[in-house]
Amino acid sequence: MALDVAAEVLANLPLSADFNRLSLAAPAIAAATAPGQFVMVKANTSHDPLLRRPFSVFEVLRSGDGTATGLTILNKRIGATTRLLYDAKPGQRIACLGPLGLPWPVIDAGTKREACLVAGGVGLAAFAILAEALVARRVKTTLFYGARTGAELFSLDFFRERGVSLVLTTEDGSAGEHGRVTAPLERHLAERRSAAAVYACGPEAMMAAVARMAMRFACVCHVALERVMGCGLGGCYSCVVPVRGEAGGFHHLRSCIAGPVMSGAQILWE
């Protein structure tokens, strides 16, 4: 069940000129969050902007004994709400509704598969908790992580410390491999084939390319969609995604309650 908390900002860590990591005191939401789930956030109490915005729960913060104390979101300054979140001050209250949505299916090591996490930009936010869950199950996990530039590759130590292998790419070549994240992923999948389970979150074009590539190599592929959302609970029907229906038709599924995690093969990519 979703909870709505006026969460205190515990910390606001600027990561670059456009990105920040916001820590929110929402322990009950954090404790109930499964990998891939999201929260609906409103940074102001006025009507401008009016609606909440969806954010992946990036990390669950825990005290020494493992009790959940809060959660973080990875924010990219784009519009009105994300500007407010970039400028948020510790002590400020931010409305946080969640946890929402269907989580990532977490594979088992026993199946002899490995997990390939594919993150584009702010899509990284969907992977920290998933990586923890995979590592806890002793699944060999690789993060393929692409960004515009090296200064926008974040939280690398979080993944390294947990034993996740990193494959980095940047569009400007300033760190990792020069180009798109799909290039090293393709080489990897060509070798590993169906032994790999692919998890993708990032720009829609990246997820579409990854989903097609996964199909080509007979890999299971899940994507976490980032659609414009009004409510997060299935009420507004704004976040729909076209999926294959029977007899060549299609259906619009609400990515808030039928997702955000969906099978990449199910979606009719543009």
Add this chain to the structure above:
Amino acid sequence: MDLSVTIGSLHLKNPVIAASGCFGYGVEYAGVVDLSSLGGIVVKGLFLEEREGHPAPRIVETPAGMLNAIGLQGIGVRRFVDEKLPELRARNATVIVNVCGTTIDEYVEVSRILSDADGVAAIELNISCPNIKEGGIQFGCSLSGTFDVVSSVRKATRLPIFPKLTPNVTDVASFARAAEEGGADAVSLVNTFLAMVIDIETRRPKISNIVGGLSGPAIRPIAVRMVYECRQVVKIPILGMGGIVDARDALEFMIAGASAVQVGTANFVDPFIWPKLLDGMRDYLQRHSLARISDLIGTVDVESKHKEWISS
């Protein structure tokens, strides 16, 4: 304190109703709100058949509001009766079904199916969706069309019928009167205001349907005015809506002439709004020493009989 209100033959435990298109089929919200605590739930508009609606993007935010063009995606009336109504009934929800049609025959057929189902309290006739060509707006923008749809459905069902009126006409009150003459038990108003938002960088409209319906606090004063105007010319009750976000807004609509209110966009922002609205109404009644909320309906004082209030 008595929050109950009467809409024709329908007795509601309170005047707060979830608006169509903003609350799914109700069951989506069962985890966050006690559905039986609401005066009623108007479920998402239903045609005879399933519809997939418009492609995304379907919404865009606007100053103190939002623009939507969903395109009446829906599961069709039969699947609703089979798959959703049993749960709503089990949860003791007062279910009002928003009925859509591309023809008068379709409105009649959908209404008949709902009349035969167990657990439907009333029908809201959607003759006002601004976002699809064949979605009844051609009826809702014509006085004779409004009369024809209402009177045809009237003959087909004993359920209370509430046509939902569009504000995108010159004189909403005349449409309320046409609905009343057609045999409506009440009128719902207003649906959204036809509007448009353009991205100046790409010069593209921000939603796929190019235009959409504006809702939220931005439209509230216009909606209140329209409820007030309709109150002057029809005797049937009015279900008022448009940008209500708190109890004060709801009370304003009731004072303007609404017997009950519907809340839509605000539920997106705060799905836990419902008990807050009811608490705020009770506080108001207590503060004004009123025993019944129904005593408030249409009591707007346009003649300034109470000058001492103004001077103080």
